[in-house]
Amino acid sequence: MPKITIDNKEVECRAGIPVLQAALEAGWDVPHYCYHPGLSIVASCRLCLMEMMMPDPKTKEMVWSPKLAPSCQTPVRDGLVVRFDSDRVRHNQDICMEFFLLNHPLDCPVCDQAGECYLQDYSYKFGRPYSRMMDQKLVNPKKDIGPRTLLYQDRCVMCSRCVRFTDEISGTNELCLVNRGSRTEIDVFPGKPLDNPLQGNVVDICPVGSLLDKDFLFKRRVWELTGTPSVCPTCATGCSIRIDHADNTIYRLKPRHNPKVNQWWICDEGRFNFKYVQDAKRIAAPLVRRGSETSCPDWNDLPQIIRFRLEEHVREKGDQTVAAVFSPFMACEEAWLLARFIRSVAPQATLVLGPIPMVGEDQRFPVGTTNGDAKFTILREKCPNRRGVGLVLTSLGGPSLEFEPFVEQCKKGAFSAAWIVGGYPTPWVSKDTAKIAEGFEFLIVQDIFENELMAGAAIILPACAWTEREGSFMNAAGILQPFDRAITPPEGAKRDGQFLFDMAGYSGLYMGDRVRAMMAADIPGFAEAYVPPPEPPFAH
Amino acid sequence: MSWKTIDRNQQVVDPKAPPVLTEAVREKIRSFFPRYETKRAVLLPALHIVQDASGHVSWQAMVEIAGVLEIAPSDVIDTISFYTHFWTEHKGKRVITVCRSISCEVMGGAAVLEELKTRLGIEEHQTTPDGKYSLVTEECLAGCDHAPCLLINEKLHKRVKPADVAKLLADPENDRIPVPRSDLFDAPKDHGAAEAGVGTTSDVQEMREA
Numbered sequence: 229m230p231k232i233t234i235d236n237k238e239v240e241c242r243a244g245i246p247v248l249q250a251a252l253e254a255g256w257d258v259p260h261y262c263y264h265p266g267l268s269i270v271a272s273c274r275l276c277l278m279e280m281m282m283p284d285p286k287t288k289e290m291v292w293s294p295k296l297a298p299s300c301q302t303p304v305r306d307g308l309v310v311r312f313d314s315d316r317v318r319h320n321q322d323i324c325m326e327f328f329l330l331n332h333p334l335d336c337p338v339c340d341q342a343g344e345c346y347l348q349d350y351s352y353k354f355g356r357p358y359s360r361m362m363d364q365k366l367v368n369p370k371k372d373i374g375p376r377t378l379l380y381q382d383r384c385v386m387c388s389r390c391v392r393f394t395d396e397i398s399g400t401n402e403l404c405l406v407n408r409g410s411r412t413e414i415d416v417f418p419g420k421p422l423d424n425p426l427q428g429n430v431v432d433i434c435p436v437g438s439l440l441d442k443d444f445l446f447k448r449r450v451w452e453l454t455g456t457p458s459v460c461p462t463c464a465t466g467c468s469i470r471i472d473h474a475d476n477t478i479y480r481l482k483p484r485h486n487p488k489v490n491q492w493w494i495c496d497e498g499r500f501n502f503k504y505v506q507d508a509k510r511i512a513a514p515l516v517r518r519g520s521e522t523s524c525p526d527w528n529d530l531p532q533i534i535r536f537r538l539e540e541h542v543r544e545k546g547d548q549t550v551a552a553v554f555s556p557f558m559a560c561e562e563a564w565l566l567a568r569f570i571r572s573v574a575p576q577a578t579l580v581l582g583p584i585p586m587v588g589e590d591q592r593f594p595v596g597t598t599n600g601d602a603k604f605t606i607l608r609e610k611c612p613n614r615r616g617v618g619l620v621l622t623s624l625g626g627p628s629l630e631f632e633p634f635v636e637q638c639k640k641g642a643f644s645a646a647w648i649v650g651g652y653p654t655p656w657v658s659k660d661t662a663k664i665a666e667g668f669e670f671l672i673v674q675d676i677f678e679n680e681l682m683a684g685a686a687i688i689l690p691a692c693a694w695t696e697r698e699g700s701f702m703n704a705a706g707i708l709q710p711f712d713r714a715i716t717p718p719e720g721a722k723r724d725g726q727f728l729f730d731m732a733g734y735s736g737l738y739m740g741d742r743v744r745a746m747m748a749a750d751i752p753g754f755a756e757a758y759v760p761p762p763e764p765p766f767a768h
Numbered sequence: 769m770s771w772k773t774i775d776r777n778q779q780v781v782d783p784k785a786p787p788v789l790t791e792a793v794r795e796k797i798r799s800f801f802p803r804y805e806t807k808r809a810v811l812l813p814a815l816h817i818v819q820d821a822s823g824h825v826s827w828q829a830m831v832e833i834a835g836v837l838e839i840a841p842s843d844v845i846d847t848i849s850f851y852t853h854f855w856t857e858h859k860g861k862r863v864i865t866v867c868r869s870i871s872c873e874v875m876g877g878a879a880v881l882e883e884l885k886t887r888l889g890i891e892e893h894q895t896t897p898d899g900k901y902s903l904v905t906e907e908c909l910a911g912c913d914h915a916p917c918l919l920i921n922e923k924l925h926k927r928v929k930p931a932d933v934a935k936l937l938a939d940p941e942n943d944r945i946p947v948p949r950s951d952l953f954d955a956p957k958d959h960g961a962a963e964a965g966v967g968t969t970s971d972v973q974e975m976r977e978a
Contacts, residue, residue: 369773369774370771370772370773370774371773371774371776372773372774372775372776372777373776374776374777375777378771378773380771400840401839401840401842401843402840402842403842404840404842404843404845404846405846406845406846406849406850407849407850408849408850408852415776415842415845416776416842417830417831417840417841417842417844417845418776418778418779418780418827419776419777419778419779419780419781420840420841420842421776421777
């Protein structure tokens with residue numbers, strides 16, 4: 229590992245990275261706009277310039293070079309001596325910031341980026357509190373550049389991150405720089421708007437408020453939002469995300485850097501797939517039917533009711549008539565707790581992995597790349613935890629079935645009691661599947677929304693969306709990733725994990741890592757969960 | 769939408785419209801492919817070829833160039849908007865550029881401009897109804913020692929007096945440059961496809977007939 233000296237401090241850094249990245253990773257706050265570790269380097273913003281020791285051409289003595297060098301474009305090498313803490317560097321940052329703010333409209337009070345804006349931060353830290361600009365500011369038009377994104381050109385600092393993103397990551401090339409010099413603008417070709425499955429990322433990488441998400445526009449000030457680390461449940465890739473919420477409402481999802489899975493990006497499908505969580509049609513209270521009577525019992529009584537009625541059924545019909553369907557949207561912990569409960573009542577119960585939603589084909593980016601070179605992949609398997617739930621079911625042993633054979637068996641009357649977990653964001657019970665509901669004498673259905681199976685169900689339980697739960701998902705590559713709960717479930721519902729924790733006979737508070745530790749004793753695959761390392765504090 | 773915005777979702781090119789680039793133009797663009805490592809690199813010659821053939825590069829021409837070069841149309845507008853001498857809007861066959869800088873001004877450039885306006889019956893930034901001439905002014909044509917001067921397409925006319933304007937406009941050769949601009953552009957010798965059937969770019973008329 230090369231060692232470089234920054235501001236008289238020796239820093240050990242990864243080989244092959246630019247000095248800027250090394251400085252950021254070592255905790256320096258070096259201002260930068262155009263540099264992004266996931267994109268090519270253009271060194272156009274000139275904010276990250278540094279002083280560097282170089283040999284004097286005449287005396288061969290090491291002296292500070294007469295010109296400042298861009299730290300984003302200078303690779304680290306052993307023995308390199310640089311400094312950011314100098315008057316010349318500070319002067320450059322000062323004049324660069326003045327230049328960036330020359331035509332800036334200073335409309336922070338109505339700007340969505342305010343609070344997470346690097347024009348604000350850098351102006352405060354490296355710029356000056358006044359402007360010497362006396363002429364009329366250049367005014368550029370606002371542009372509707374795509375179905376989900378707006379461009380407010382006045383705020384742009386021309387870092388070209390968004391252009392490079394569509395060029396290098398999505399490979400769709402919609403964005404371009406038009407005109408020249410002070411009149412340069414970001415634009416699209418008219419009629420060819422920014423509309424690709426990854427386009428939301430350009431809003432994330434925009435260091436200022438120039439690219440705006442129409443979905444989040446004017447919804448909430450960002451400093452009121454709380455960010456909770458989570459994992460995207462939309463496909464089996466399992467991208468690291470951050471749920472930004474306030475007042476128990478989710479406002480937006482943002483990607484988190486995860487070097488093993490999604491790098492810095494997420495797809496639009498995942499980004500906007502949180503609306504169903506706040507749907508008014510969600511089931512919010514449990515329902516118990518006995519004959520023609522229905523009741524809404526207290527959550528605390530439910531475990532006893534279910535256990536009693538299931539035990540009754542096992543006594544009458546035998547434990548082989550019991551089945552449980554596990555949704556691939558369940559966390560590993562929840563699947564394990566439910567499986568433990570079912571097997572404790574009916575040791576020969578059949579465990580079934582629910583249907584796996586498959587949509588279209590895998591999409592690889594940049595468009596046109598094959599498997600090996602892809603920088604981002606959206607999988608056709610639209611569920612987060614097929615492998616995790618599958619691992620729980622296979623590790624526990626005993627009878628288990630795929631979903632299709634299970635439906636066939638049900639039609640033949642093999643099962644008369646079942647616990648079916650849904651939790652899919654979209655309707656998942658096909659006409660064929662709906663027919664099996666009639667064959668059960670005792671059916672428990674747990675789902676977010678009402679489904680066709682519920683008509684014949686003895687007990688209906690509200691399920692929670694992943695934002696309200698805690699646990700871990702195992703993605704398509706077999707990486708186990710924990711996620712936190714961001715908001716509370718709708719009033720009347722209870723977190724799946726806590727309820728199943730109670731059902732399985734444990735007392736106390738359900739905590740994902742605690743349950744994972746218990747699981748690891750049986751299943752070594754759950755011993756270690758992968759949490760991506762945090763990004764350097766001043767990197768963006 | 770609470771803001772007034774330019775809508776970029778609207779099509780500016782009718783997908784059903786007939787192509788504006790003739791096969792001869794396309795073939796000439798393709799003849800530049802062997803000279804460069806990538807097709808993208810042919811963008812600048814392609815823009816010159818199209819501008820020579822049709823006078824300007826329209827939105828539809830940009831899309832068609834992008835199709836020939838297998839790049840995104842945004843790459844074409846990126847490049848075309850960087851250079852000020854590419855025209856994206858319709859203009860006359862010949863563009864008269866009058867100098868409005870100080871040397872020409874003191875030597876009577878304004879009178880020449882007025883005479884042109886009267887003769888052509890148009891104002892600055894306008895095109896004659898017959899599509900023959902467009903009139904613009906520019907800051908300096910780098911001909912101060914021959915002021916006042918004006919440019920017709922690429923040919924510089926020096927020491928123009930108001931009385932000369934009528935004769936100048938009547939001259940059908942008033943935009944012809946006698947010398948070829950470069951071998952590469954006008955007489956591609958080492959590539960057979962370019963020579964067969966396609967004239968040089970300055971012979972716009974011949975190409976149209978072809």
